[in-house]
Amino acid sequence: MTPLELNALVRQAHTDNNYDSLISMIPYARLIGIQCLRLGDDMVFRLPASQDNIGNPILPAIHGGVIAGFMEHSAMLHLVMFMEIPHLPKIIDFSIDYLRAGHYRDTYVQCQVWRQGRRVANVAITAWQTTQSEPIATARAHFKVDEP
Amino acid sequence: MSEQDMRARAERFLGALRHCQVLGMRVHEVRASGLTLLLPYSPHIVGNPETGVIHGGALSALLDTTCGISTVCVLPEFEICPTLDLRIDHMHAAEPGKDVYGFAECYRVTPNVIFTRGYAYQDDPAQPIAHVVGAFMRMGKGAQGDGLLKQQIQGGGQ
Numbered sequence: 001m002t003p004l005e006l007n008a009l010v011r012q013a014h015t016d017n018n019y020d021s022l023i024s025m026i027p028y029a030r031l032i033g034i035q036c037l038r039l040g041d042d043m044v045f046r047l048p049a050s051q052d053n054i055g056n057p058i059l060p061a062i063h064g065g066v067i068a069g070f071m072e073h074s075a076m077l078h079l080v081m082f083m084e085i086p087h088l089p090k091i092i093d094f095s096i097d098y099l100r101a102g103h104y105r106d107t108y109v110q111c112q113v114w115r116q117g118r119r120v121a122n123v124a125i126t127a128w129q130t131t132q133s134e135p136i137a138t139a140r141a142h143f144k145v146d147e148p
Numbered sequence: 149m150s151e152q153d154m155r156a157r158a159e160r161f162l163g164a165l166r167h168c169q170v171l172g173m174r175v176h177e178v179r180a181s182g183l184t185l186l187l188p189y190s191p192h193i194v195g196n197p198e199t200g201v202i203h204g205g206a207l208s209a210l211l212d213t214t215c216g217i218s219t220v221c222v223l224p225e226f227e228i229c230p231t232l233d234l235r236i237d238h239m240h241a242a243e244p245g246k247d248v249y250g251f252a253e254c255y256r257v258t259p260n261v262i263f264t265r266g267y268a269y270q271d272d273p274a275q276p277i278a279h280v281v282g283a284f285m286r287m288g289k290g291a292q293g294d295g296l297l298k299q300q301i302q303g304g305g306q
Contacts, residue, residue: 026194026195026196026197027191027192027193027197027203028192028193028194028195028202028203028205028206030192031192052166052167052170053166053167054166055165055166055167055168055213056165056228056230057164057165057166057297058296062167063167063168063213064208064231064234065205065206065208065209065210065211065212065213068205068208068209068212068236069203069204069208070205072203072205072208073195073203090241091204091238092237092238093237093238094204094236094238095233095234095235096208096233096235097232097233098230098231098232
């Protein structure tokens with residue numbers, strides 16, 4: 001996809017308030033089932049409960065890797081949606097703290113871009129289930145944003 | 149515990165994790181010094197549809213699982229050890245079409261925490277595509293669901 005095509009896709013999604021085409025272009029996002037909800041100027045990403053995402057069969061709880069992948073992809077989408085990056089950002093590093101068990105229910109994620117330089121962006125990511133003030137995980141990531 | 153017993157325990161552990169089955173992960177090698185899992189390449193885990201490079205999230209799942217299961221190499225009995233934190237440094241993109249191996253070892257075991265580290269690679273372990281460090285909590289006896297899962301995974305009448 002050329003930079004122009006990606007930018008057009010993002011503009012169209014904002015206009016229609018429908019981000020399905022942006023989500024569905026990435027196979028991994030379809031595999032785990034990411035959705036996104038626009039709330040005013042905020043974007044909240046949602047991961048509906050799915051049997052296929054379970055890691056701990058006893059609790060049951062979502063696999064930690066799925067929570068990490070969901071948070072990483074949400075950060076990438078957030079950058080593409082709001083920072084006018086003409087191509088998919090590349091992950092440099094990712095650090096996650098697991099604060100509570102991610103139970104078998106819907107999970108939500110919100111992102112905050114703390115700094116976007118010319119080459120690198122720093123994003124803080126929070127994931128929660130019942131209430132945003134009780135996160136199940138927090139993460140931070142650096143992405144390379146300057147070239148495809 | 150022999151490496152053969154460790155392998156059997158690691159395989160039962162991995163088999164109990166639904167998401168790992170969905171990704172098709174397998175146990176590649178189990179030694180007292182560490183564990184290697186295999187994540188097969190699949191179009192479902194692609195993160196960049198133009199290049200076919202797999203998503204960082206699939207690597208996170210591989211490395212979280214590898215670090216978590218590597219605890220069987222150091223614990224005499226099976227214990228549920230939830231991930232406390234995980235950090236992944238991406239050295240370079242994975243080559244499309246090729247399987248990924250994840251290696252992890254426990255480099256410090258305390259009564260409460262297990263410190264693990266490892267890396268992901270494709271052809272050459274000396275050229276990793278990602279490095280990982282992660283800490284895991286030891287829940288002690290009587291953790292929720294401990295009994296049943298332990299029975300299933302520990303095996304061998306121990």
